[in-house]
Amino acid sequence: MMTVLGKEMDGFVASGALPGAVIAISSSAGDQISAVGSSGPGGEPLQADAVVRISSMTKPLAAALTHQLAASGLLALSDPITRWLPELADRRVVRRLDGPVDDTVPAEREVTVDDLLTMRLGFGFAFEVDSCPVAELAVARGLGMGPPLPSAVQHTPDEWISEFAGLPLIEQPGRQWRYDLAYSVLGILLARAAGKPLPELLSERLLQPLGMGDTGFAVPEHARERLVPCFTGGDVVFDGTDDSDWLAPPVFPHAGGGLVSTAADYLRFGRLLLDGGGSLLTEAAVADLSADHLTEEQRSGPSASIFLDGEGWGHGVQVRLDPALPRRYGWGGGLGTTWYNFPDHGVTAVLMTQHLPPLGEPILHFWKTLDDLLGAA
Missing domain, CATH: 3.40.710.10 (DD-peptidase/beta-lactamase superfamily)
Incomplete structure (x- = not known):
C-alpha cells in the first residue's frame, strides 16, 4: 500500500499540484511512514517527522477524552x-x-x-x-x-x-x-x-500514555526545528515557523482545532481506536465514538451536506455509510491533514499536508486510491 500511495503522491508533487506530504499507514504488516516532496514551494525536502497543525483533527482526541x-x-x-x-x-x-x-x-x-x-x-x-x-x-x-x-x-x-x-x-x-x-x-x-486546564488534562489522559510527545496546543520545545510552514493561495505563507502562532501556549486551548502533531503520533491514536481502546478506552466507548449518531434528515442538513457529503457523524469523526465502499471513520483538518480508520481491514492511515484550504485533488485521490487497494484486497 505504501509504495502505491507514495507513487501517487509523487505524481502530484511532480505536476506542481502538491508541494509535499507525509504518509503514514498502520496495518498487520506494521507501521510505515514516509514523506514525499518539500515543506513548501522552494522549501527543504519534507521529513517524515514533520510537525504540522492538525486543526479539526483535534476533535477526535477531544471526543476520546x-x-x-x-x-x-x-x-x-x-x-x-x-x-x-x-x-x-x-x-x-x-x-x-x-x-x-x-x-x-x-x-x-x-x-x-x-x-x-x-x-x-x-x-x-x-x-x-x-x-x-x-x-x-x-x-x-x-x-x-x-x-x-x-x-x-x-x-x-x-x-x-x-x-x-x-x-x-x-x-x-x-x-x-x-x-x-x-x-x-x-x-x-x-x-x-x-478540575484542570485542558492541555494538562489531554496530556495526562491521552498524549503521554500513547507516547504522543510531539503533540500539543503549542509546538513542544524539542520539536520546534521540525515545524513546517503552512501556505495559502499556493505560495503565500499562512503561518510560518520562526513566528508561528503555535509556538506559545494559547490563551484559549481550542478542543475543536488547536493541536499540532506528527504523522507518527496520530497513527498511535488511530491504532488505539482500531485496537478497541487498549487500557485507555473501553470497547463500548470506541464503538459509540465511531458509530453514526445522525438522523437521515440531519445528514442532509445545510451544514452536514457541505462538511459530511452524505456520510454520518459519530463523536468527533465522520462515519462512512456506503456499504459498497470499505467501512471507515475519521476526520480531517482545515489546514490539509486527514486520517481514517478502516476497521474491517485493520488499517489506520494518515495524510499530512499544510495548506489553507486543503488541496482537494491530491487528498481525495489519496483516499480513493486506498479505497481501491482495500477493496481489491
Whole structure:
C-alpha cells in the first residue's frame, strides 16, 4: 500500500499540484511512514517527522477524552452541560436564522454533553442564509468562527463562555448537525469537569500514555526545528515557523482545532481506536465514538451536506455509510491533514499536508486510491 500511495503522491508533487506530504499507514504488516516532496514551494525536502497543525483533527482526541472522563465517573454523556457551565442556563433560540438577535423563544430542552460531541449544540455556521446576525455577533465577539489560528481567540476559557452565554442559539438543541462551536464549548466543559486546564488534562489522559510527545496546543520545545510552514493561495505563507502562532501556549486551548502533531503520533491514536481502546478506552466507548449518531434528515442538513457529503457523524469523526465502499471513520483538518480508520481491514492511515484550504485533488485521490487497494484486497 505504501509504495502505491507514495507513487501517487509523487505524481502530484511532480505536476506542481502538491508541494509535499507525509504518509503514514498502520496495518498487520506494521507501521510505515514516509514523506514525499518539500515543506513548501522552494522549501527543504519534507521529513517524515514533520510537525504540522492538525486543526479539526483535534476533535477526535477531544471526543476520546470525553469518553475517558465518562468512564471515570466525572460526567455522563446524557448530562446537561449546565452542570459545569451554569453560564449557559436558560438558553434562548432565535425565531429565524436571519432574524433579529433579540427575537427569541425559550430552548425546548437543555443541551447535553452528547449534543456537543455530535455537534447538535444549536450553534454554528449558517450557510443556508445570506446573513445570520447571531453568527455575525459571535465573530464580532472573537469566539473563533474563522481561520484556525490560536491568536484569533484572545479570551480565556471563562471569558469565552461568558461571551457565548450572551448569545442566543440559532436553533433548538439537538435539531441539526452544525459546524463548529460545539467543541469549543466541550473543551471548557472537560476542563471544569476534571478540575484542570485542558492541555494538562489531554496530556495526562491521552498524549503521554500513547507516547504522543510531539503533540500539543503549542509546538513542544524539542520539536520546534521540525515545524513546517503552512501556505495559502499556493505560495503565500499562512503561518510560518520562526513566528508561528503555535509556538506559545494559547490563551484559549481550542478542543475543536488547536493541536499540532506528527504523522507518527496520530497513527498511535488511530491504532488505539482500531485496537478497541487498549487500557485507555473501553470497547463500548470506541464503538459509540465511531458509530453514526445522525438522523437521515440531519445528514442532509445545510451544514452536514457541505462538511459530511452524505456520510454520518459519530463523536468527533465522520462515519462512512456506503456499504459498497470499505467501512471507515475519521476526520480531517482545515489546514490539509486527514486520517481514517478502516476497521474491517485493520488499517489506520494518515495524510499530512499544510495548506489553507486543503488541496482537494491530491487528498481525495489519496483516499480513493486506498479505497481501491482495500477493496481489491
